[in-house]
Every structure is written in C-alpha cells, then in structure tokens.
Amino acid sequence: MEKKELFGRCPYVTAQKVLTGKWSMYILYLLSEGAIRFNELQRRMPEEMTHTTLSRQLKTLEKEGLIIRTEYQQIPPRVEYRLSEVGEKFKSVLSVLKIWGDEYILYLNKTKK
C-alpha cells in the first residue's frame, strides 16, 4: 500500500497548502483590486508585518503561480504585483470567504461578550 498523498489530488488539501502563509489571503485580497506596487502593498498591510515577510510571501505565491511579478527597468525601481489567471479565479473564493468571515466575526462578538 502506497502513501496516500492528497496534495495535487484533493482540492481541499491542495488549497490548504497554498494558503498556509499567514497573510496569503489578505495579500490576494489586496491584489484582487488590481495591480499594486510593493511599497503600496506594504503600506496596506498590518503594521506588525515587515517587508521581509511580505517579500517572502510574495515570492511563495509567485512560485505557486497565483501572482505575477512585473519589474519595470526604471530608476527608481518599480515592481508591480498582480493576480495570474488562476489567481483571478480565486476571487470567487475570496468573495464567499468574506461573507463567511464577517459572519464568523459576528459569532465571535456574540460569544465573547
């Protein structure tokens, strides 16, 4: 009996793995509104996140094929990030996720109080 590797076969396990990064969903959300530059992205991220972390997460998402990095040869440098084709399709997940997330926050407030 061989090992049951579900990554690449099960949509849930595969999606889970892609979304492990602590900020991946929020990054994808910001990118879902259009191409955005590195610094602008960082400014919109929570303060506790450093540019090192952001850079690493972006690289991971790029390697996974969800986002596309475009570098314009200028001085000063200009780099833009945007969703790839598969990344664009993820928008549908984001919209449903937003609805659920808001409901969950409501739930949290009800029980915490």
Added chain:
Amino acid sequence: MEKKELFGRCPYVTAQKVLTGKWSMYILYLLSEGAIRFNELQRRMPEEMTHTTLSRQLKTLEKEGLIIRTEYQQIPPRVEYRLSEVGEKFKSVLSVLKIWGDEYILYLNKTKK
C-alpha cells in the same frame, strides 16, 4: 498610534487564522457530509496523520466554535463530531473552494508536465 490588529475585524485575516491547521479544511469537508465518529474520521484522513494530530486539530476547531463534540456515555465510548451553526455556513466556502482547488490542480498538471 495603536497596533492595527486585524483579527476579529478583517474577514480575510480572521478566516485565515481559523484555517491555519494543516488539515482543517479537509476535516471540515468530511464533517460537511454529516456527523462522524472519531475513528471513522481518522480512517478517512490521509495515512500520515496520527490520532494525536487529529485530536488536537479537532479540539482547536471546537474551541473556535466551528464544530461540536458530542460524547455518548457508553462502553465502548462513542464520540461524534459535527459542524456547528457557523460551521454549517462554512459549507458555502468549501463548495467554491473545491471548484477552485480542482482548477488549480489542472493548472499544476499543465505546467508540471
């Protein structure tokens, strides 16, 4: 200027945190088909996952309010897990996520080959 804590305020960051567990989505998917006992759950999980890990993840999801644990006082013991009310609402996310996950797997196969 105070710290911008987005958990509990931003739906994406909040959802992300809830779904950090390595198997959370897959567990929620299995539970989305109805109440299920511990052992049955474990049997449906990938082999590489031990009961210790499963137990811990279930406890986390229970604490987060996504699932409900019901213990029947019997010999031998019988424990069932099912989705809570907020957990049930997560099904909509799961269905969209499945669609995207499958598309992403297709994408992976196209590029890897």
Added chain:
DNA sequence: CCGGATCCAGCTAGATACTG
C-alpha cells in the same frame, strides 16, 4: 474507542542589517 501527556524536529514569521 477515544483520547491526553510528553518530547522532539522542522518550519516560518519577525528582527536586523545590508544592497543595487
């Protein structure tokens, strides 16, 4: 049958410093 307690290894986010 359904776990808890413990320990350990690996990952990864964050801090800091440096660069074209």
Added chain:
DNA sequence: CAGTATCTAGCTGGATCCGG
C-alpha cells in the same frame, strides 16, 4: 524603491507512550 541574507524564537505537526 524594492528587495536579499542571516539569525532567532515560537509554534505546531508527528511519534511514542500511557489511561479511562
């Protein structure tokens, strides 16, 4: 402006053993 290199601390998944 947009990063990389390096180091560290903390989390967490997995293994093993014990228990009601």
